Structures are given as C-alpha cells and as structure tokens.
Amino acid sequence: MANRDSSSSTTAARETMDTLLEISRLLNTGLDSETLTICVRLVEQGVNPEALASVIRELRRETASLKAKEDTVEQ
C-alpha cells in the first residue's frame, strides 16, 4: 500500500515537473529539466527567486563572454 502511495506521489511530482518544463519552454527561459529541478529545490530550501534569477542571468552572461574570448584567442 505504501509503495503504491509513493509511486503515485512520484507520478504526480513528475507531472508537475513536466508542466513546469512546458511553461519554461513556452516562456523561452532556456532552462533544461535538470537546471529547472535544481531551481525548484533551491526555491524550496528558501532561496529568494529574484536573487536566484539574477544569479542565473549573471552566470550565463559571464560564461558567454568567457567563451567569446576563448574563441577570439583561438582565431
């Protein structure tokens, strides 16, 4: 009985995640399922959503500029 409960809650959580992933795709956030899962966990653990969003934006920007620099050096 307990197993059935846990499997049903897993299915429900998966569905929620699928829904969330669809919203993410619809809004064109560029987040993949893994990153999205991590974000959910972080928000659950009390991280401020706006702070998290700003960190994600900043890290993306820095990585892009770093990659652009590397490409320039290679050329």
Added chain:
Amino acid sequence: MAYFDKRAEKDLKKLIKCLTGFQEGSDNFTLSHEFALSNFRFHRYLAVDSHKVTRQLHGVCEKFAIHSQPHKHEVFKRLTDKFLNSPLLIDQDLMKSDAHYGILSILMLLSESPVSHHYKEQVSKPKTEEKDNFDWTSYLLEGIEIPSFLSSDEEWSNDEAASEPEDEVQDSGIHVNESDDTLVTTTLEHSEHVEQHAGKDWISNNVVVQYWHGDVEKHVFGGHPTSSLAKQWDLYLYEKQPFHQFGSKFTMTETQVVRETIWLLFGMSDMFVYKYTDNKCTCNADIQVSHLTPNALYSLLYYFARYGQMVYHLHQFIEEIITHSGNIDYKVSQTFQAFASSLSCFLQQFKSELCIIEKDIMKQDKNVSLSELKERIQPQLEVVATLYDIYNIGVNNSNGNSAVLLTAFYNTLLELQSNTVENTDRLKVCTVLSIWLTSTQPFINIIDEWISNGKLVDPAKEFIISRNEEIQTNSNEYWEKGYTIYGVSAQQSKLQQQQFTKDTPSESVGIPGFLEPILYSVISAGKSMDLVASLGRLTEKKLNLSEGDRISLFESFTKSLYGVWDIDESEDIDESSDSDDVVIDISQQQLTEVNLLLQHDAKLQSKQYTLSSKKSFSSGLPHELMDVFTDRPLDIQLVMHRCLYPHIIKKCNRASSHLVKLLKTEYHLLDYLAAMRYFYLMEAGDAMYDFYTDVFERLRLQEYWQDVTYLTNALQEAVHMHHSKHMSRLTVSVEPVSKTKRLPINALDVLTLHYKVPWPVNVVLNPECQQIYNAVFRLLLQIKRAKYCLEQLRFSDLTNVVSPSPKNCESENQHLVHRIYLIRVQLLHFVDCLHNYIMTRILHTTGWEFQQQLDTAVDLNQLLDVHTHYVKTIYERCLLNKKMGYVREAIIKVLNLALNFQKRWDGGLHTITEPILDKMEEEFKKCHYFLSKLFANTVKRGVFPHLELLAQSLQTSYMNATAHTKK
C-alpha cells in the same frame, strides 16, 4: 542577511556546473560559487508575493492574446493553473505555495521574448503498459471468411515488380559524398530472389529504413531477451529518477550504427549518429541500441568519434594542401605536400579495408558488431592516432616549418622502434616509416641538388638553410655568411656549423634529427659546389661522374633501404666508416648492430634478389618495408647510418674534394700560401733583406723613410730578382698608429704589407688573416732591426775616437770600452737567440706542420680550419697575444736597449759614461733575468715545449754574464 540552508549548497554547486560547465575546484567555479552565495545571502529583494506573480501571469496571458497567439495563451493559462494546483515535491501535498509562485516568478524573470519564440507543445507520456500482442481479430473472426478487396497495395502490383525485376535494389547507404568513388554510397545489389508478389512490402523490407528521417526499423526489438536490455534499463532509470524522460531515445540497430561508424572513419562529417560541432566530433545523445545500455554504446561511440575526428582533420589537411597547391602566389611546402600525398595513400588503403567490412555487412552474411569492428580496425586506428599526433606537432604547431614535421616523425620513430616485437607495432612503425620516407624526399632532393649542382632550390623556403642573397659568391665573407640556418644569426650560424661534428640537440635550432650527423658535411659540400658553379667548373665534375653516381640521392637511399644495392654494400660500408672518422660518430652499440646486420646479410641474400625485382623506389609501402625488416631489428638511426648517410657523405666528399683540388691546382692556393710565408714571415730572406736593410739604414741615418713611393720601390726592387711573379700583387703602405708610449723600436709599426689575393683564394687568405700576418711581420722587423743595428757596430768606430789622455784615464777608458764590448756581445747574443727561435723553431716548424695538415685537408672547411689554426699558432708562439703582453714588453725593452746602445755607440765613446752604461747593464740584466727565469719555469711546467731552446740559451747566457760580473 538572508537565510541560506546548507543543504542547498550541493544544489548550488550542481547549478553552477549545469550553467557554466566549470569543474569543481577550478578558479572560475570558486568565483561563481562565491558570487552566487553572496547574492543569495545579501540581496535586497522582497519575499515572493503571490498577488504580484498572479498579476504578472495574467499580464503574460494578455500579451499572448494581444499578439494574436491564442494557442500560447490557452496553453500558458492551462499549464500555470495545472502547475499551481499540483504538489511540487513528492513528500508535500501543498498547492499554490510560495515555492510555486517563486518558481513561476523565476521563469518569468528568465523569460526571453516568449512572443517571438516558436513553441510547439510536447507532452511525453510514458509507455508503461505493454501492448497487447494477442491478435484478437483473428481469434474472434476464426472460421469466417472475408472476401479480399483491392487495397492501396494494388498500386505495387505484380506487373510492376515483374517488369523491372533487375532494377529492384537493396539500398545500402545514405547521404555520403558522391565524389569519392571508393566510398560505397549507394551500392546496388541485384537480387535474384525477387518473388513475383513483391510490391511495397518487398521494398519496405529491403530498402534501408530512413532512420535519419525518424523511421524506425520493424524488427528493431528482436525476440531475444537481450534485445530489450536498453528498454529495461530505461524503465529502471525512470522508476529510480522522477525526472528521467522515458523512451525519449531513438532506437537504431547496431548495424546502422556500425555503418555510420564506417562512414565516419571514411572522413564524412554529416551523419545521424556522429555530429561535428566546432570541428569536434560528438555523438547523438538521443539514440540507443536495443541490446546495449547507453554507457556501453557511448563508450564505443566516443572511442570511434575520437578516431573519426582525427581522420576528418587529416582529410581537411590533405584538402587544404591540394587547394593551395594550385595557387601560384601561395607556395606550399613540398614536405607538407609529400606528407599529404603519402597520408592520402595510407587513408585510401584504410578506406579500402573499411569498404571490405562494409561489403560484408551489406551481404548480410556476417554480423559485424561495434566491438568486432573495433577489434578488426584497432591496429589501423592506432596508426591513425600516431599520424595525427605527428600532424598535430608537425603541421598544426609548427608555423609552417617543415623541419618540425620531420623532427616529429623522427622522434616518433625513435620512440616506436623499441616496441617492434608485436606485429601490430611493426605495422605502425613501418607505416610511419614509409610516410616519413616520402616526406623526407623534398629535403633529400634539395640537399642532392645543392651538393650536386650548387643550387639551393627551395621555392617555399622550407629547408633549414637559406642562401644569404646579400653576400656575393666572390665576397671574402662568402664562406662564413653566404648561407644561414633559419632562425639563427650569422655568427651563431657559423658556430653551429662548426659544432655539427658533435651531437647537438635538434630542438635548439629546429634541425631535423636525421640530418644532424651529416649537416656539417652537407653545408660544406653545398657551399663548395656553389663556389665551383660560380667558377664555371661544374661541367668538368659532371663529366667525371660514373653511371652509378648519376642517380639521385633519394633513389640511392631507397635502393639501399630495400637491399637492392647488395653488391655495393661492402664498399658503401667501408666508405661510410672512413668518413665517419671525420664526421659521424657512430656509437659502439650501433657498430655492434652493424656487425649483427652483416651476419644477417647472408640470410637475406635470397630475399634481396626477390625484392630487387619490385623496384618500388618512389615510396616505401608499409608491407614492403615490413618484408625488409622481417628478420632484422628496426633501428632508424642504424637505417640512416647504413642507407642514407654513406651516399650523402660520398657525394659531399666528392664535391668538397673537387673544390679543394681546384683551389690547389687551378687557382694556385699553395703558391699564395707560400707567398704569405715568403714576404710576411720573411722566408724569402734574400729579397726581404734588401728591402729592410735599406729602410734600417735610413732609420739609422735618421733620414726620411716613410714615403710610400720609396717604400714600394724598395720592395718591388727587392722582390723583382727572385719573386717577380708576386711583384704586381705586393704593395706596402704607411698607416699612422697611436703615439702613446712610442719607443724608437716601434718606429716600423706604421708599415703594413698588402698582398692582393685573387678570388676564390681570398676565401682562405682573407683580410683578417693578413692582419695577423702583418703583426708577425712587424715583430720580425723589430727583431731584425735590433739585430742589424748591433751587427753594424764596428769596434773601430769606438777606438778611433778615443782621445789621447793621461795613463790612468787610458786604463779607465779601456775598462769602459771592454764593458761596452761585453754588453754589445750580450745584447747580440740575446737578439740572435730570439731571432733564431722565431725564424727556425717557430715559423719554420709550424710552417712544416701546416704543410702536412694542408695535404690531408679534404674540404674547404678543414682547409680554412688548418690555416686559421696555423695563423693563430704563429701569433701565439711569437708572443703576440694579450696573455703574453708582459713578456713582449720585456723583449721590446731589450730590443729598444739595443737601438739606444747603437745610437750611443755611433755617437762615440764620449757619449757613453759609466752611469749610462751601468743603467743599461742594469736594465738588460733585469729583463734578461726575468725572461730567462720565466721561460725556464714555463718549460719546467711543460706548458710550451717549443720555448725550451730559447729558455736554455737565455739561461746559459745569463749564467755566463753573472759569472763574469762576479769575477
């Protein structure tokens, strides 16, 4: 400060890895981590407000509606409602919690132009339930006959199938380069078993499924239990991980993957399984093979991707070389061209082997799995990896320097040769060796042309040596600066050229390792031949060549390598060992190996004859090389010492000795060297005596003598009698010197002899050498002047002027005169000793040694070395170098004393008083004592054995003088 749960730490790290790709522990990762932590802890944002988020959600919905995107509007609304009414985590049942709004808030903050973004709804539903395979239709309709109707399959009628039975094909390939004939792209096979009823079914069964368009093979999941391994594994992951996407991967058959792998190794870039991004080969992450777990599949795919990428890059290099070869403005290095050509041959061979495997697959007689493919082509892949490493070092990181490529090859061969026990290693070594041999051809041809015709033909400027166009062949500096080694200054180049007799590290100047041992000889021979060509004497040399000498160096090399030249072998080895004494330093171990090889020769006789019929000189094919090295150990250094160096040395020796012979016979080098000794070193005593006595006499009489016309006339007259042929070349000039500390003995230092040496002898007798000859000439003049002055003193001159005086005065005078006589004799003895030492012990003996060395010199470099050594030796032994400055000073003092003494003698007895005489005696004694002691000590130490005679005579005379004074 905001609260930050430590449990979130792990998630944060994961987030950074996902977003940036930085590895934990790297500087960038630490920076990112610190940045994120500080943002989470010290931010100014308010807590999430559900009303605000709801308003924003409405706003987005409205935006979609305004932009006429009702689908998005609906989907968004439905999804957000659904999301807010679902529990977020497994262990919670909360709905519309702060976390819900928080996560929606993040998504809206990260949203990037959702209106312009194309969206297609994807909802994956796991296929958890097995399909019911039971055929209920046939079960329920059992016994009821249903009339058959013409279906759409009728279009695929028997007529059509029967009409073109021979054209029906089994497609075996896809989207591959059509230009390449060897790549079997759409091989069509005639099927003899076409049944009459074959229609659409037959085609769909026999044509390769277009999996790249998403079509799945019917029988992709077989009946064997292992064929559902991937599915089982997927299901297991799905159960374990809530976010795992079940059944998201596209299933392919292993044969399809194997064939894509073969195409990858052909050098293709656009495929379904393998993709190229930024010139890096990656594997399609969304595929699976039914009987393999993803890990097993990807470990194999990435293994092949690595080699596929290498093959692809090698093909790109070949294409680039071919493209540039046609461009006149862009001169491609011939070595690179040769490398690309031999590389292409190797890859062609590799492709043909792959083709055989592909044909096996197409026949469907054999099963070829990925691991079987790996096992079959592993040796070739290892060769590819080795060649790619060489390409990377030699082409990618060499800035177009061909020498780096050849060095990379040579070093790889040296590394590989120790592992030639196994057959696979042997194949690798022989393949690398064969490609290397072809790649060395341009260098060897350049050397051949240079040492045969004196022309350094190097249009792409790839050879390590270049002609210095600023220096003409008839310049004095030609031999030293006429050619430079790339990346080395002229002076260093000269030094390097001198040092090549020893083993020098090749990395220092980028000289390929295999050329190091013979580079000295090659440079010497190349310059010699250039000089011979400039003299217009090249044709004579060519006429003297035998038939065997006319074949090219590379041809001789390959002939030797394949053992064709077995008849000349013993001769070659003898020659090489002779020349090795001079240039090549074969280690003891290598000599032992040569002996071992000679023992093998008897065994190989029969093999050599069979090989000689093949005559494959152009490039060594690996399997032929393997034949050659079946019985013998492969030692590349030994191969070079046996097969290449003897030929180069032979040609070099011939070229160098030809020039030396020309210089000695046609251009009278020996006569000019003799002239140097005659006039500068005053070996022509008769002629030079007339010249210098005339000048000395003028000096003694204090007449003007520095008139160049007078001096030249005097010299010409003196030389005219016995050495008339040198008259026109010999001149004398007066060059002012600094007047500091000038003693009377230095009066002749202004004289300089000039001898016009014609080209090409001026390469040997250059102005620097003449300067040294002049320095010796001036010293000789000083000694000869002192000697002459002392010899010219007449006793009568002194006695005649003695005035009548009282008897006691007379006895005093006689005593004084006696002392003057004594000092004259002592001075004369000293000067005579010195003169004899210089003229006989030094100049004559050293000259004799020089003559002997001159006869043994085989090339111009040696000849130059011998001459330079000779000039330096006489300079040192005449005590002219700086180290012996204090000795020379003492000698000059004595010589000057002799001149002063002569002056006073000429002035009469009254000019020589006892104090003056005492002073003279004292000075002479001091110098004499100093020199005799110094020379005696030097001789005792055995440093300068040639000083022995001088030391002995000075010692004796000093002892006699001391004994006399005591009496």
